[in-house]
Amino acid sequence: MEPELDVDPGRDDLPLRANTNHILVRHYALDLSVLLQEQLIRGSVVLFLEPCPAGAGAEATVKVGATGDSETVAETGETSGTGSVNPPSDLVSTAKKGTTQLSQTNSCWENASQGDFTLVLDCCDLVVLKVEEVDVSSVPDMSRLLEAVGPEGSAPCTDSQPAVLVQRLIALPSHQWRRQLHLYSQCSQAPAYQGGRPLLFHTDRWSLQVRKRGAGSPQGFPRALRVSYETKPEGGSVRWTRDQDHRMCVYTAGSLINNRALFPCQEPAVAMSTWQARVQAPQDCTVLLSGENQALPTPNQKTGFSSWEYYVTMPMPASTFTLAVGHWLQATPDLSIEGERRGQEEDRAGSGAGSGALAVQAGSREPSTPTDMHSPVTTCPHSTFNYSGLEDESPSVTDCPGLGDENIPCSHGDYPCRFADPSAWRQWVVPHRVFAPPSLLPKARKVLLPLLPRCLAAAHGTLGVHPFPRIDLLIVPAGFSSLGMARQKGPANERLLCMPAPGLKAQECPALS
Structure with missing residues (x-):
């Protein structure tokens, strides 16, 4: 490869040096x-x-x-x-x-x-x-990967034992994701x-x-x-x-x-x-x-x-x-505001003027005091996946390739996919949390918490199943130099950092300015 000249990431193409073809x-x-x-x-x-x-x-x-x-x-x-x-x-x-x-x-x-x-x-x-x-061969649980016949695509027998172990670990099917995660964790500490x-x-x-x-x-x-x-x-x-x-x-x-x-x-x-x-x-x-x-x-x-x-x-x-x-805290709903809003939604749902999905997925109503992560509060308790425990599961309809409720096939590699999970198609609002510095908690509670379930439900109604099982939103200082954060609209002093699992979506939040 020829020597690189000085590269300005803001002007030039980002150098991609990784040899991913090997x-x-x-x-x-x-x-x-x-x-x-x-x-x-x-x-x-x-x-x-x-x-x-x-x-x-x-x-x-x-x-x-x-x-x-x-x-x-x-x-x-x-x-x-x-x-x-x-x-x-x-x-x-x-x-x-x-x-x-x-x-x-x-x-x-x-x-x-x-x-x-x-x-x-x-x-x-x-x-x-x-x-x-x-x-990796020093991890006792890894030896069990050699006891059974390796899955399709596992390393050939001519490879060394560590290579076979890692290849079989990578190739574990999606219904054994808990076991795979446990082994990754053990190997990382070897x-x-x-x-x-x-x-x-x-x-x-x-x-x-x-x-x-x-x-x-x-x-x-x-x-x-x-x-x-x-x-x-x-x-x-x-x-x-x-x-x-x-x-x-x-x-x-x-x-x-x-x-x-x-x-x-x-x-x-x-x-x-x-x-x-x-x-x-x-x-x-x-x-x-x-x-x-x-x-x-x-x-x-x-x-x-x-x-x-x-x-x-x-x-x-x-x-x-x-x-x-x-040093952020989690914003929790205000009981008086949430009670009034929920009553309005129920009235609309009863008269047929509102969205039934919004009323059903309104979520839990927790005390209005701010919390930290030692006492977490989730504003919507409905969760598709249960991640407790490390026991293996039997293959199920959530293993891809498969079909979701909308008969849309999954053609990607094998992983626990929400698009093939019928319950995910019915989950209009995924669990979500909002975090902010203490001084901005009142604004976050007043503006974002009532708005977020409606936005999530609207996204589900337009685009279908949420690709991620949960989402965290964080109000951070202004100062982004790229993506949507580069645009200043008025005297905005805050920006919203949206952290779904596992991606990133950054956008301005003028309502908090």
Whole structure:
């Protein structure tokens, strides 16, 4: 690849460096700690990889040119043992711990490949500390994947045992999604692989490149990698700012460089993946993330941090991953306003003038006091999926390909799809929550909470089944530089960040200005 010139993401096409024609990331497992005062996110991401069929891409060895920026070439030496994030109390500047720095140029990196395959990930403004192969065979529950005949598409028997295990984990059918998620979580905490040759990695402005000596093809490359890293305050994927109450917060802002300054990933749209994330943040903060589950915090009194865990089972581009951490509270309905509105809806429904679906799906009526995530309140309790437990299920009508109530076929890959679930077609209003700084809770309660069920019901009436089982809305400070947030309409001081599971939709909210 020819050297890149200076690229302006606001003017030029975003460089797509990931070699997705050779190998794909099928699942991300993130373990992050958010340090608001330091404006830093530190942790790791475990990548579960699947090589493309032999012959699908060009030659296996991929060369990536220089960008003219500084770069790092390192050979991993130490292993972290568990691979998990250090407790927040131990989060100090670690520089390049665990790596041996080599003074090499981009040309030296290319010339030193010796025919080894190179995994290329899209990456920008990240300090990569270590890259290591995860020993998935050390997870006891993974051995059960070898007991039965592998599913269609599982790795050939000529592969190594870790490769077979990861391939069969990726290929588990959708009715075993709980088991799959459990195994992903266990593998993400497994130690680094002790045998074999070490991994080499190299970073430039737009990419992270990883090699294993002796692995000359994607089929011979490790299937589970852990990348330990930390973000930079100037990274464009997240915005560090103060909320409307002048308290520090951070959120993904729909950046022009997507999420490559938040974690190493594959940007091309062909790279569809699921993810799970454990995020540690100060105990007085709320963590919202694009996830199908409604996460509750697990406090750690020793560190003063709480841990939040989210996941998605619907494969999506990495650019749709959203994260927000701040001192926000959940807005709950005002009893007097909600009672009056509900009475009007019932009157209209009884006279035949209103929508019966709106009256049926009005949702629960909770106390009007604001809450935090330690006592969550959902304004609409109807939920299609029950995510408790890890037991396997028998195949059902929700397994795709299948047909929903509207006889619309699903032709995508196998995952727990709502379009094939009859109950989802009858769910006009999905569970939803609204979060805001304390000073904006009255406005959020008065304006958004009565409006949101109507909007969701109207969307269902026009477009059909909601693709996501729940939705969170967050009022964040103005200042977006892209998407709908770039337009200023009058003296707007707030914007609405909508975080459905698992996507992102950003739009202006002039009603709150």
